[in-house]
Amino acid sequence: MKNAIVIYGSSTGTCKGIAETIARKIGAEAVDIKNATEETFRDCPTLFLGTSTWGSGEMQDDWYDGVELLKKTGLSGKKVALFGCGDAESYPDTFCGGMRALFDAVTDAGAKVVGHTPTDGYMYDDSEAVIDNMFVGLPLDEDNESGQTEARIDNWLSGIERATA
Helix, strand or coil: CCCEEEEEECCCCHHHHHHHHHHHHHCCEEEEHHHCCHHHHHCCCEEEEEEEEECCCEECCCHHHHHHHHHHHCCCCCEEEEEEECCCCCCCCCCCCHHHHHHHHHHHCCCEEECCEECCCCCCCCCCCEECCEECCEEECCCCCHHHHHHHHHHHHHHHHHHHC
Protein backbone atom coordinates (compact mmCIF):
# COMPACT_ATOMS: atom_id res chain seq x y z
CA MET A 1 0.00 0.00 0.00
CA LYS A 2 1.49 3.29 -1.10
CA ASN A 3 2.47 5.85 1.55
CA ALA A 4 1.41 3.90 4.63
CA ILE A 5 3.10 3.09 7.92
CA VAL A 6 2.31 0.60 10.70
CA ILE A 7 2.75 1.87 14.26
CA TYR A 8 2.28 -0.41 17.26
CA GLY A 9 2.60 -0.67 21.01
CA SER A 10 3.61 -4.09 22.31
CA SER A 11 4.55 -5.33 25.76
CA THR A 12 4.96 -9.05 25.12
CA GLY A 13 5.79 -9.04 21.40
CA THR A 14 2.43 -10.29 20.13
CA CYS A 15 1.27 -6.94 18.75
CA LYS A 16 4.75 -6.33 17.32
CA GLY A 17 4.57 -9.62 15.40
CA ILE A 18 1.15 -8.75 14.00
CA ALA A 19 2.36 -5.25 13.06
CA GLU A 20 5.33 -6.75 11.23
CA THR A 21 3.03 -9.14 9.35
CA ILE A 22 0.73 -6.30 8.30
CA ALA A 23 3.72 -4.14 7.30
CA ARG A 24 5.16 -6.95 5.17
CA LYS A 25 1.82 -7.53 3.44
CA ILE A 26 1.38 -3.85 2.52
CA GLY A 27 5.04 -3.10 1.81
CA ALA A 28 5.41 -0.63 4.70
CA GLU A 29 7.61 -0.08 7.72
CA ALA A 30 6.58 -1.16 11.24
CA VAL A 31 7.50 1.36 13.95
CA ASP A 32 7.22 0.96 17.72
CA ILE A 33 5.21 3.88 19.13
CA LYS A 34 8.11 4.45 21.57
CA ASN A 35 10.21 5.50 18.55
CA ALA A 36 7.58 7.57 16.75
CA THR A 37 7.86 11.33 16.24
CA GLU A 38 5.58 13.98 14.78
CA GLU A 39 7.21 13.33 11.40
CA THR A 40 6.25 9.66 11.63
CA PHE A 41 2.58 10.67 11.62
CA ARG A 42 2.94 13.60 9.23
CA ASP A 43 4.70 11.78 6.39
CA CYS A 44 2.04 9.17 5.52
CA PRO A 45 -1.59 9.68 4.50
CA THR A 46 -2.55 6.19 5.75
CA LEU A 47 -1.67 4.96 9.24
CA PHE A 48 -2.13 1.48 10.66
CA LEU A 49 -2.14 1.68 14.46
CA GLY A 50 -2.08 -1.35 16.73
CA THR A 51 -2.34 -1.96 20.43
CA SER A 52 -2.68 -4.86 22.78
CA THR A 53 -5.30 -4.67 25.53
CA TRP A 54 -4.43 -4.75 29.23
CA GLY A 55 -6.22 -4.60 32.57
CA SER A 56 -9.86 -3.69 32.20
CA GLY A 57 -9.63 -2.83 28.50
CA GLU A 58 -6.78 -0.31 28.41
CA MET A 59 -4.42 0.19 25.51
CA GLN A 60 -0.76 -0.77 25.77
CA ASP A 61 1.23 1.56 28.09
CA ASP A 62 3.45 3.18 25.44
CA TRP A 63 0.36 4.46 23.64
CA TYR A 64 -0.45 6.94 26.42
CA ASP A 65 2.49 9.13 25.32
CA GLY A 66 1.68 8.16 21.72
CA VAL A 67 -1.85 9.55 22.03
CA GLU A 68 -0.41 12.85 23.25
CA LEU A 69 1.83 12.86 20.17
CA LEU A 70 -1.21 12.21 17.95
CA LYS A 71 -3.05 15.14 19.52
CA LYS A 72 -0.05 17.41 19.10
CA THR A 73 0.51 16.40 15.48
CA GLY A 74 -3.12 16.31 14.34
CA LEU A 75 -4.41 13.82 11.80
CA SER A 76 -6.75 15.91 9.68
CA GLY A 77 -7.13 14.36 6.22
CA LYS A 78 -5.48 11.06 7.20
CA LYS A 79 -7.00 7.61 7.02
CA VAL A 80 -6.33 5.36 10.00
CA ALA A 81 -6.86 1.62 10.29
CA LEU A 82 -6.75 0.12 13.78
CA PHE A 83 -5.84 -3.37 14.91
CA GLY A 84 -5.77 -4.85 18.36
CA CYS A 85 -4.69 -7.93 20.27
CA GLY A 86 -6.74 -9.49 23.00
CA ASP A 87 -7.59 -12.73 24.76
CA ALA A 88 -11.31 -13.44 24.36
CA GLU A 89 -11.19 -16.57 26.50
CA SER A 90 -9.50 -15.11 29.60
CA TYR A 91 -10.88 -11.57 29.21
CA PRO A 92 -14.20 -11.95 27.36
CA ASP A 93 -15.67 -8.76 28.83
CA THR A 94 -12.84 -6.43 27.68
CA PHE A 95 -11.80 -8.13 24.42
CA CYS A 96 -9.58 -5.79 22.37
CA GLY A 97 -10.98 -2.83 24.28
CA GLY A 98 -7.70 -0.95 23.90
CA MET A 99 -8.62 -0.20 20.29
CA ARG A 100 -11.42 2.09 21.51
CA ALA A 101 -8.99 4.49 23.18
CA LEU A 102 -7.01 4.71 19.94
CA PHE A 103 -10.23 5.16 17.96
CA ASP A 104 -11.30 8.05 20.18
CA ALA A 105 -7.85 9.65 19.99
CA VAL A 106 -7.52 9.50 16.20
CA THR A 107 -11.06 10.68 15.52
CA ASP A 108 -10.54 13.56 17.97
CA ALA A 109 -7.33 14.38 16.06
CA GLY A 110 -9.30 14.60 12.79
CA ALA A 111 -8.62 11.25 11.12
CA LYS A 112 -11.10 9.10 9.23
CA VAL A 113 -11.08 5.53 10.57
CA VAL A 114 -11.30 2.75 7.97
CA GLY A 115 -11.29 -1.02 8.38
CA HIS A 116 -14.17 -1.65 10.77
CA THR A 117 -14.76 -5.37 11.30
CA PRO A 118 -18.09 -7.19 11.82
CA THR A 119 -18.43 -8.93 15.18
CA ASP A 120 -19.59 -12.16 13.50
CA GLY A 121 -17.29 -15.10 14.20
CA TYR A 122 -15.76 -13.66 17.37
CA MET A 123 -16.42 -15.29 20.74
CA TYR A 124 -16.42 -12.62 23.47
CA ASP A 125 -18.90 -11.12 25.94
CA ASP A 126 -18.27 -7.38 25.62
CA SER A 127 -15.85 -4.88 24.16
CA GLU A 128 -15.57 -1.10 24.29
CA ALA A 129 -14.15 -1.42 20.75
CA VAL A 130 -17.59 -2.32 19.32
CA ILE A 131 -19.81 0.42 17.93
CA ASP A 132 -23.05 -0.53 16.14
CA ASN A 133 -22.10 -4.23 16.01
CA MET A 134 -18.75 -3.47 14.35
CA PHE A 135 -15.29 -3.48 15.87
CA VAL A 136 -13.57 -0.13 15.28
CA GLY A 137 -10.68 -2.06 13.71
CA LEU A 138 -9.35 -5.60 13.39
CA PRO A 139 -9.44 -7.63 16.63
CA LEU A 140 -7.05 -10.58 16.83
CA ASP A 141 -6.75 -13.28 19.48
CA GLU A 142 -3.35 -14.93 19.12
CA ASP A 143 -3.86 -16.84 22.37
CA ASN A 144 -6.94 -18.77 21.27
CA GLU A 145 -7.51 -18.20 17.54
CA SER A 146 -4.06 -17.82 16.00
CA GLY A 147 -5.10 -20.10 13.14
CA GLN A 148 -7.52 -17.41 11.95
CA THR A 149 -5.11 -14.46 12.11
CA GLU A 150 -3.69 -14.66 8.59
CA ALA A 151 -7.09 -14.86 6.88
CA ARG A 152 -8.52 -12.11 9.08
CA ILE A 153 -5.62 -9.81 8.23
CA ASP A 154 -5.95 -10.54 4.50
CA ASN A 155 -9.72 -9.88 4.48
CA TRP A 156 -9.28 -6.71 6.50
CA LEU A 157 -6.51 -5.40 4.25
CA SER A 158 -8.53 -5.96 1.08
CA GLY A 159 -11.36 -3.87 2.55
CA ILE A 160 -8.93 -1.12 3.51
CA GLU A 161 -7.39 -1.08 0.04
CA ARG A 162 -10.84 -0.38 -1.41
CA ALA A 163 -11.49 2.34 1.19
CA THR A 164 -8.18 4.12 0.61
CA ALA A 165 -8.04 3.85 -3.19
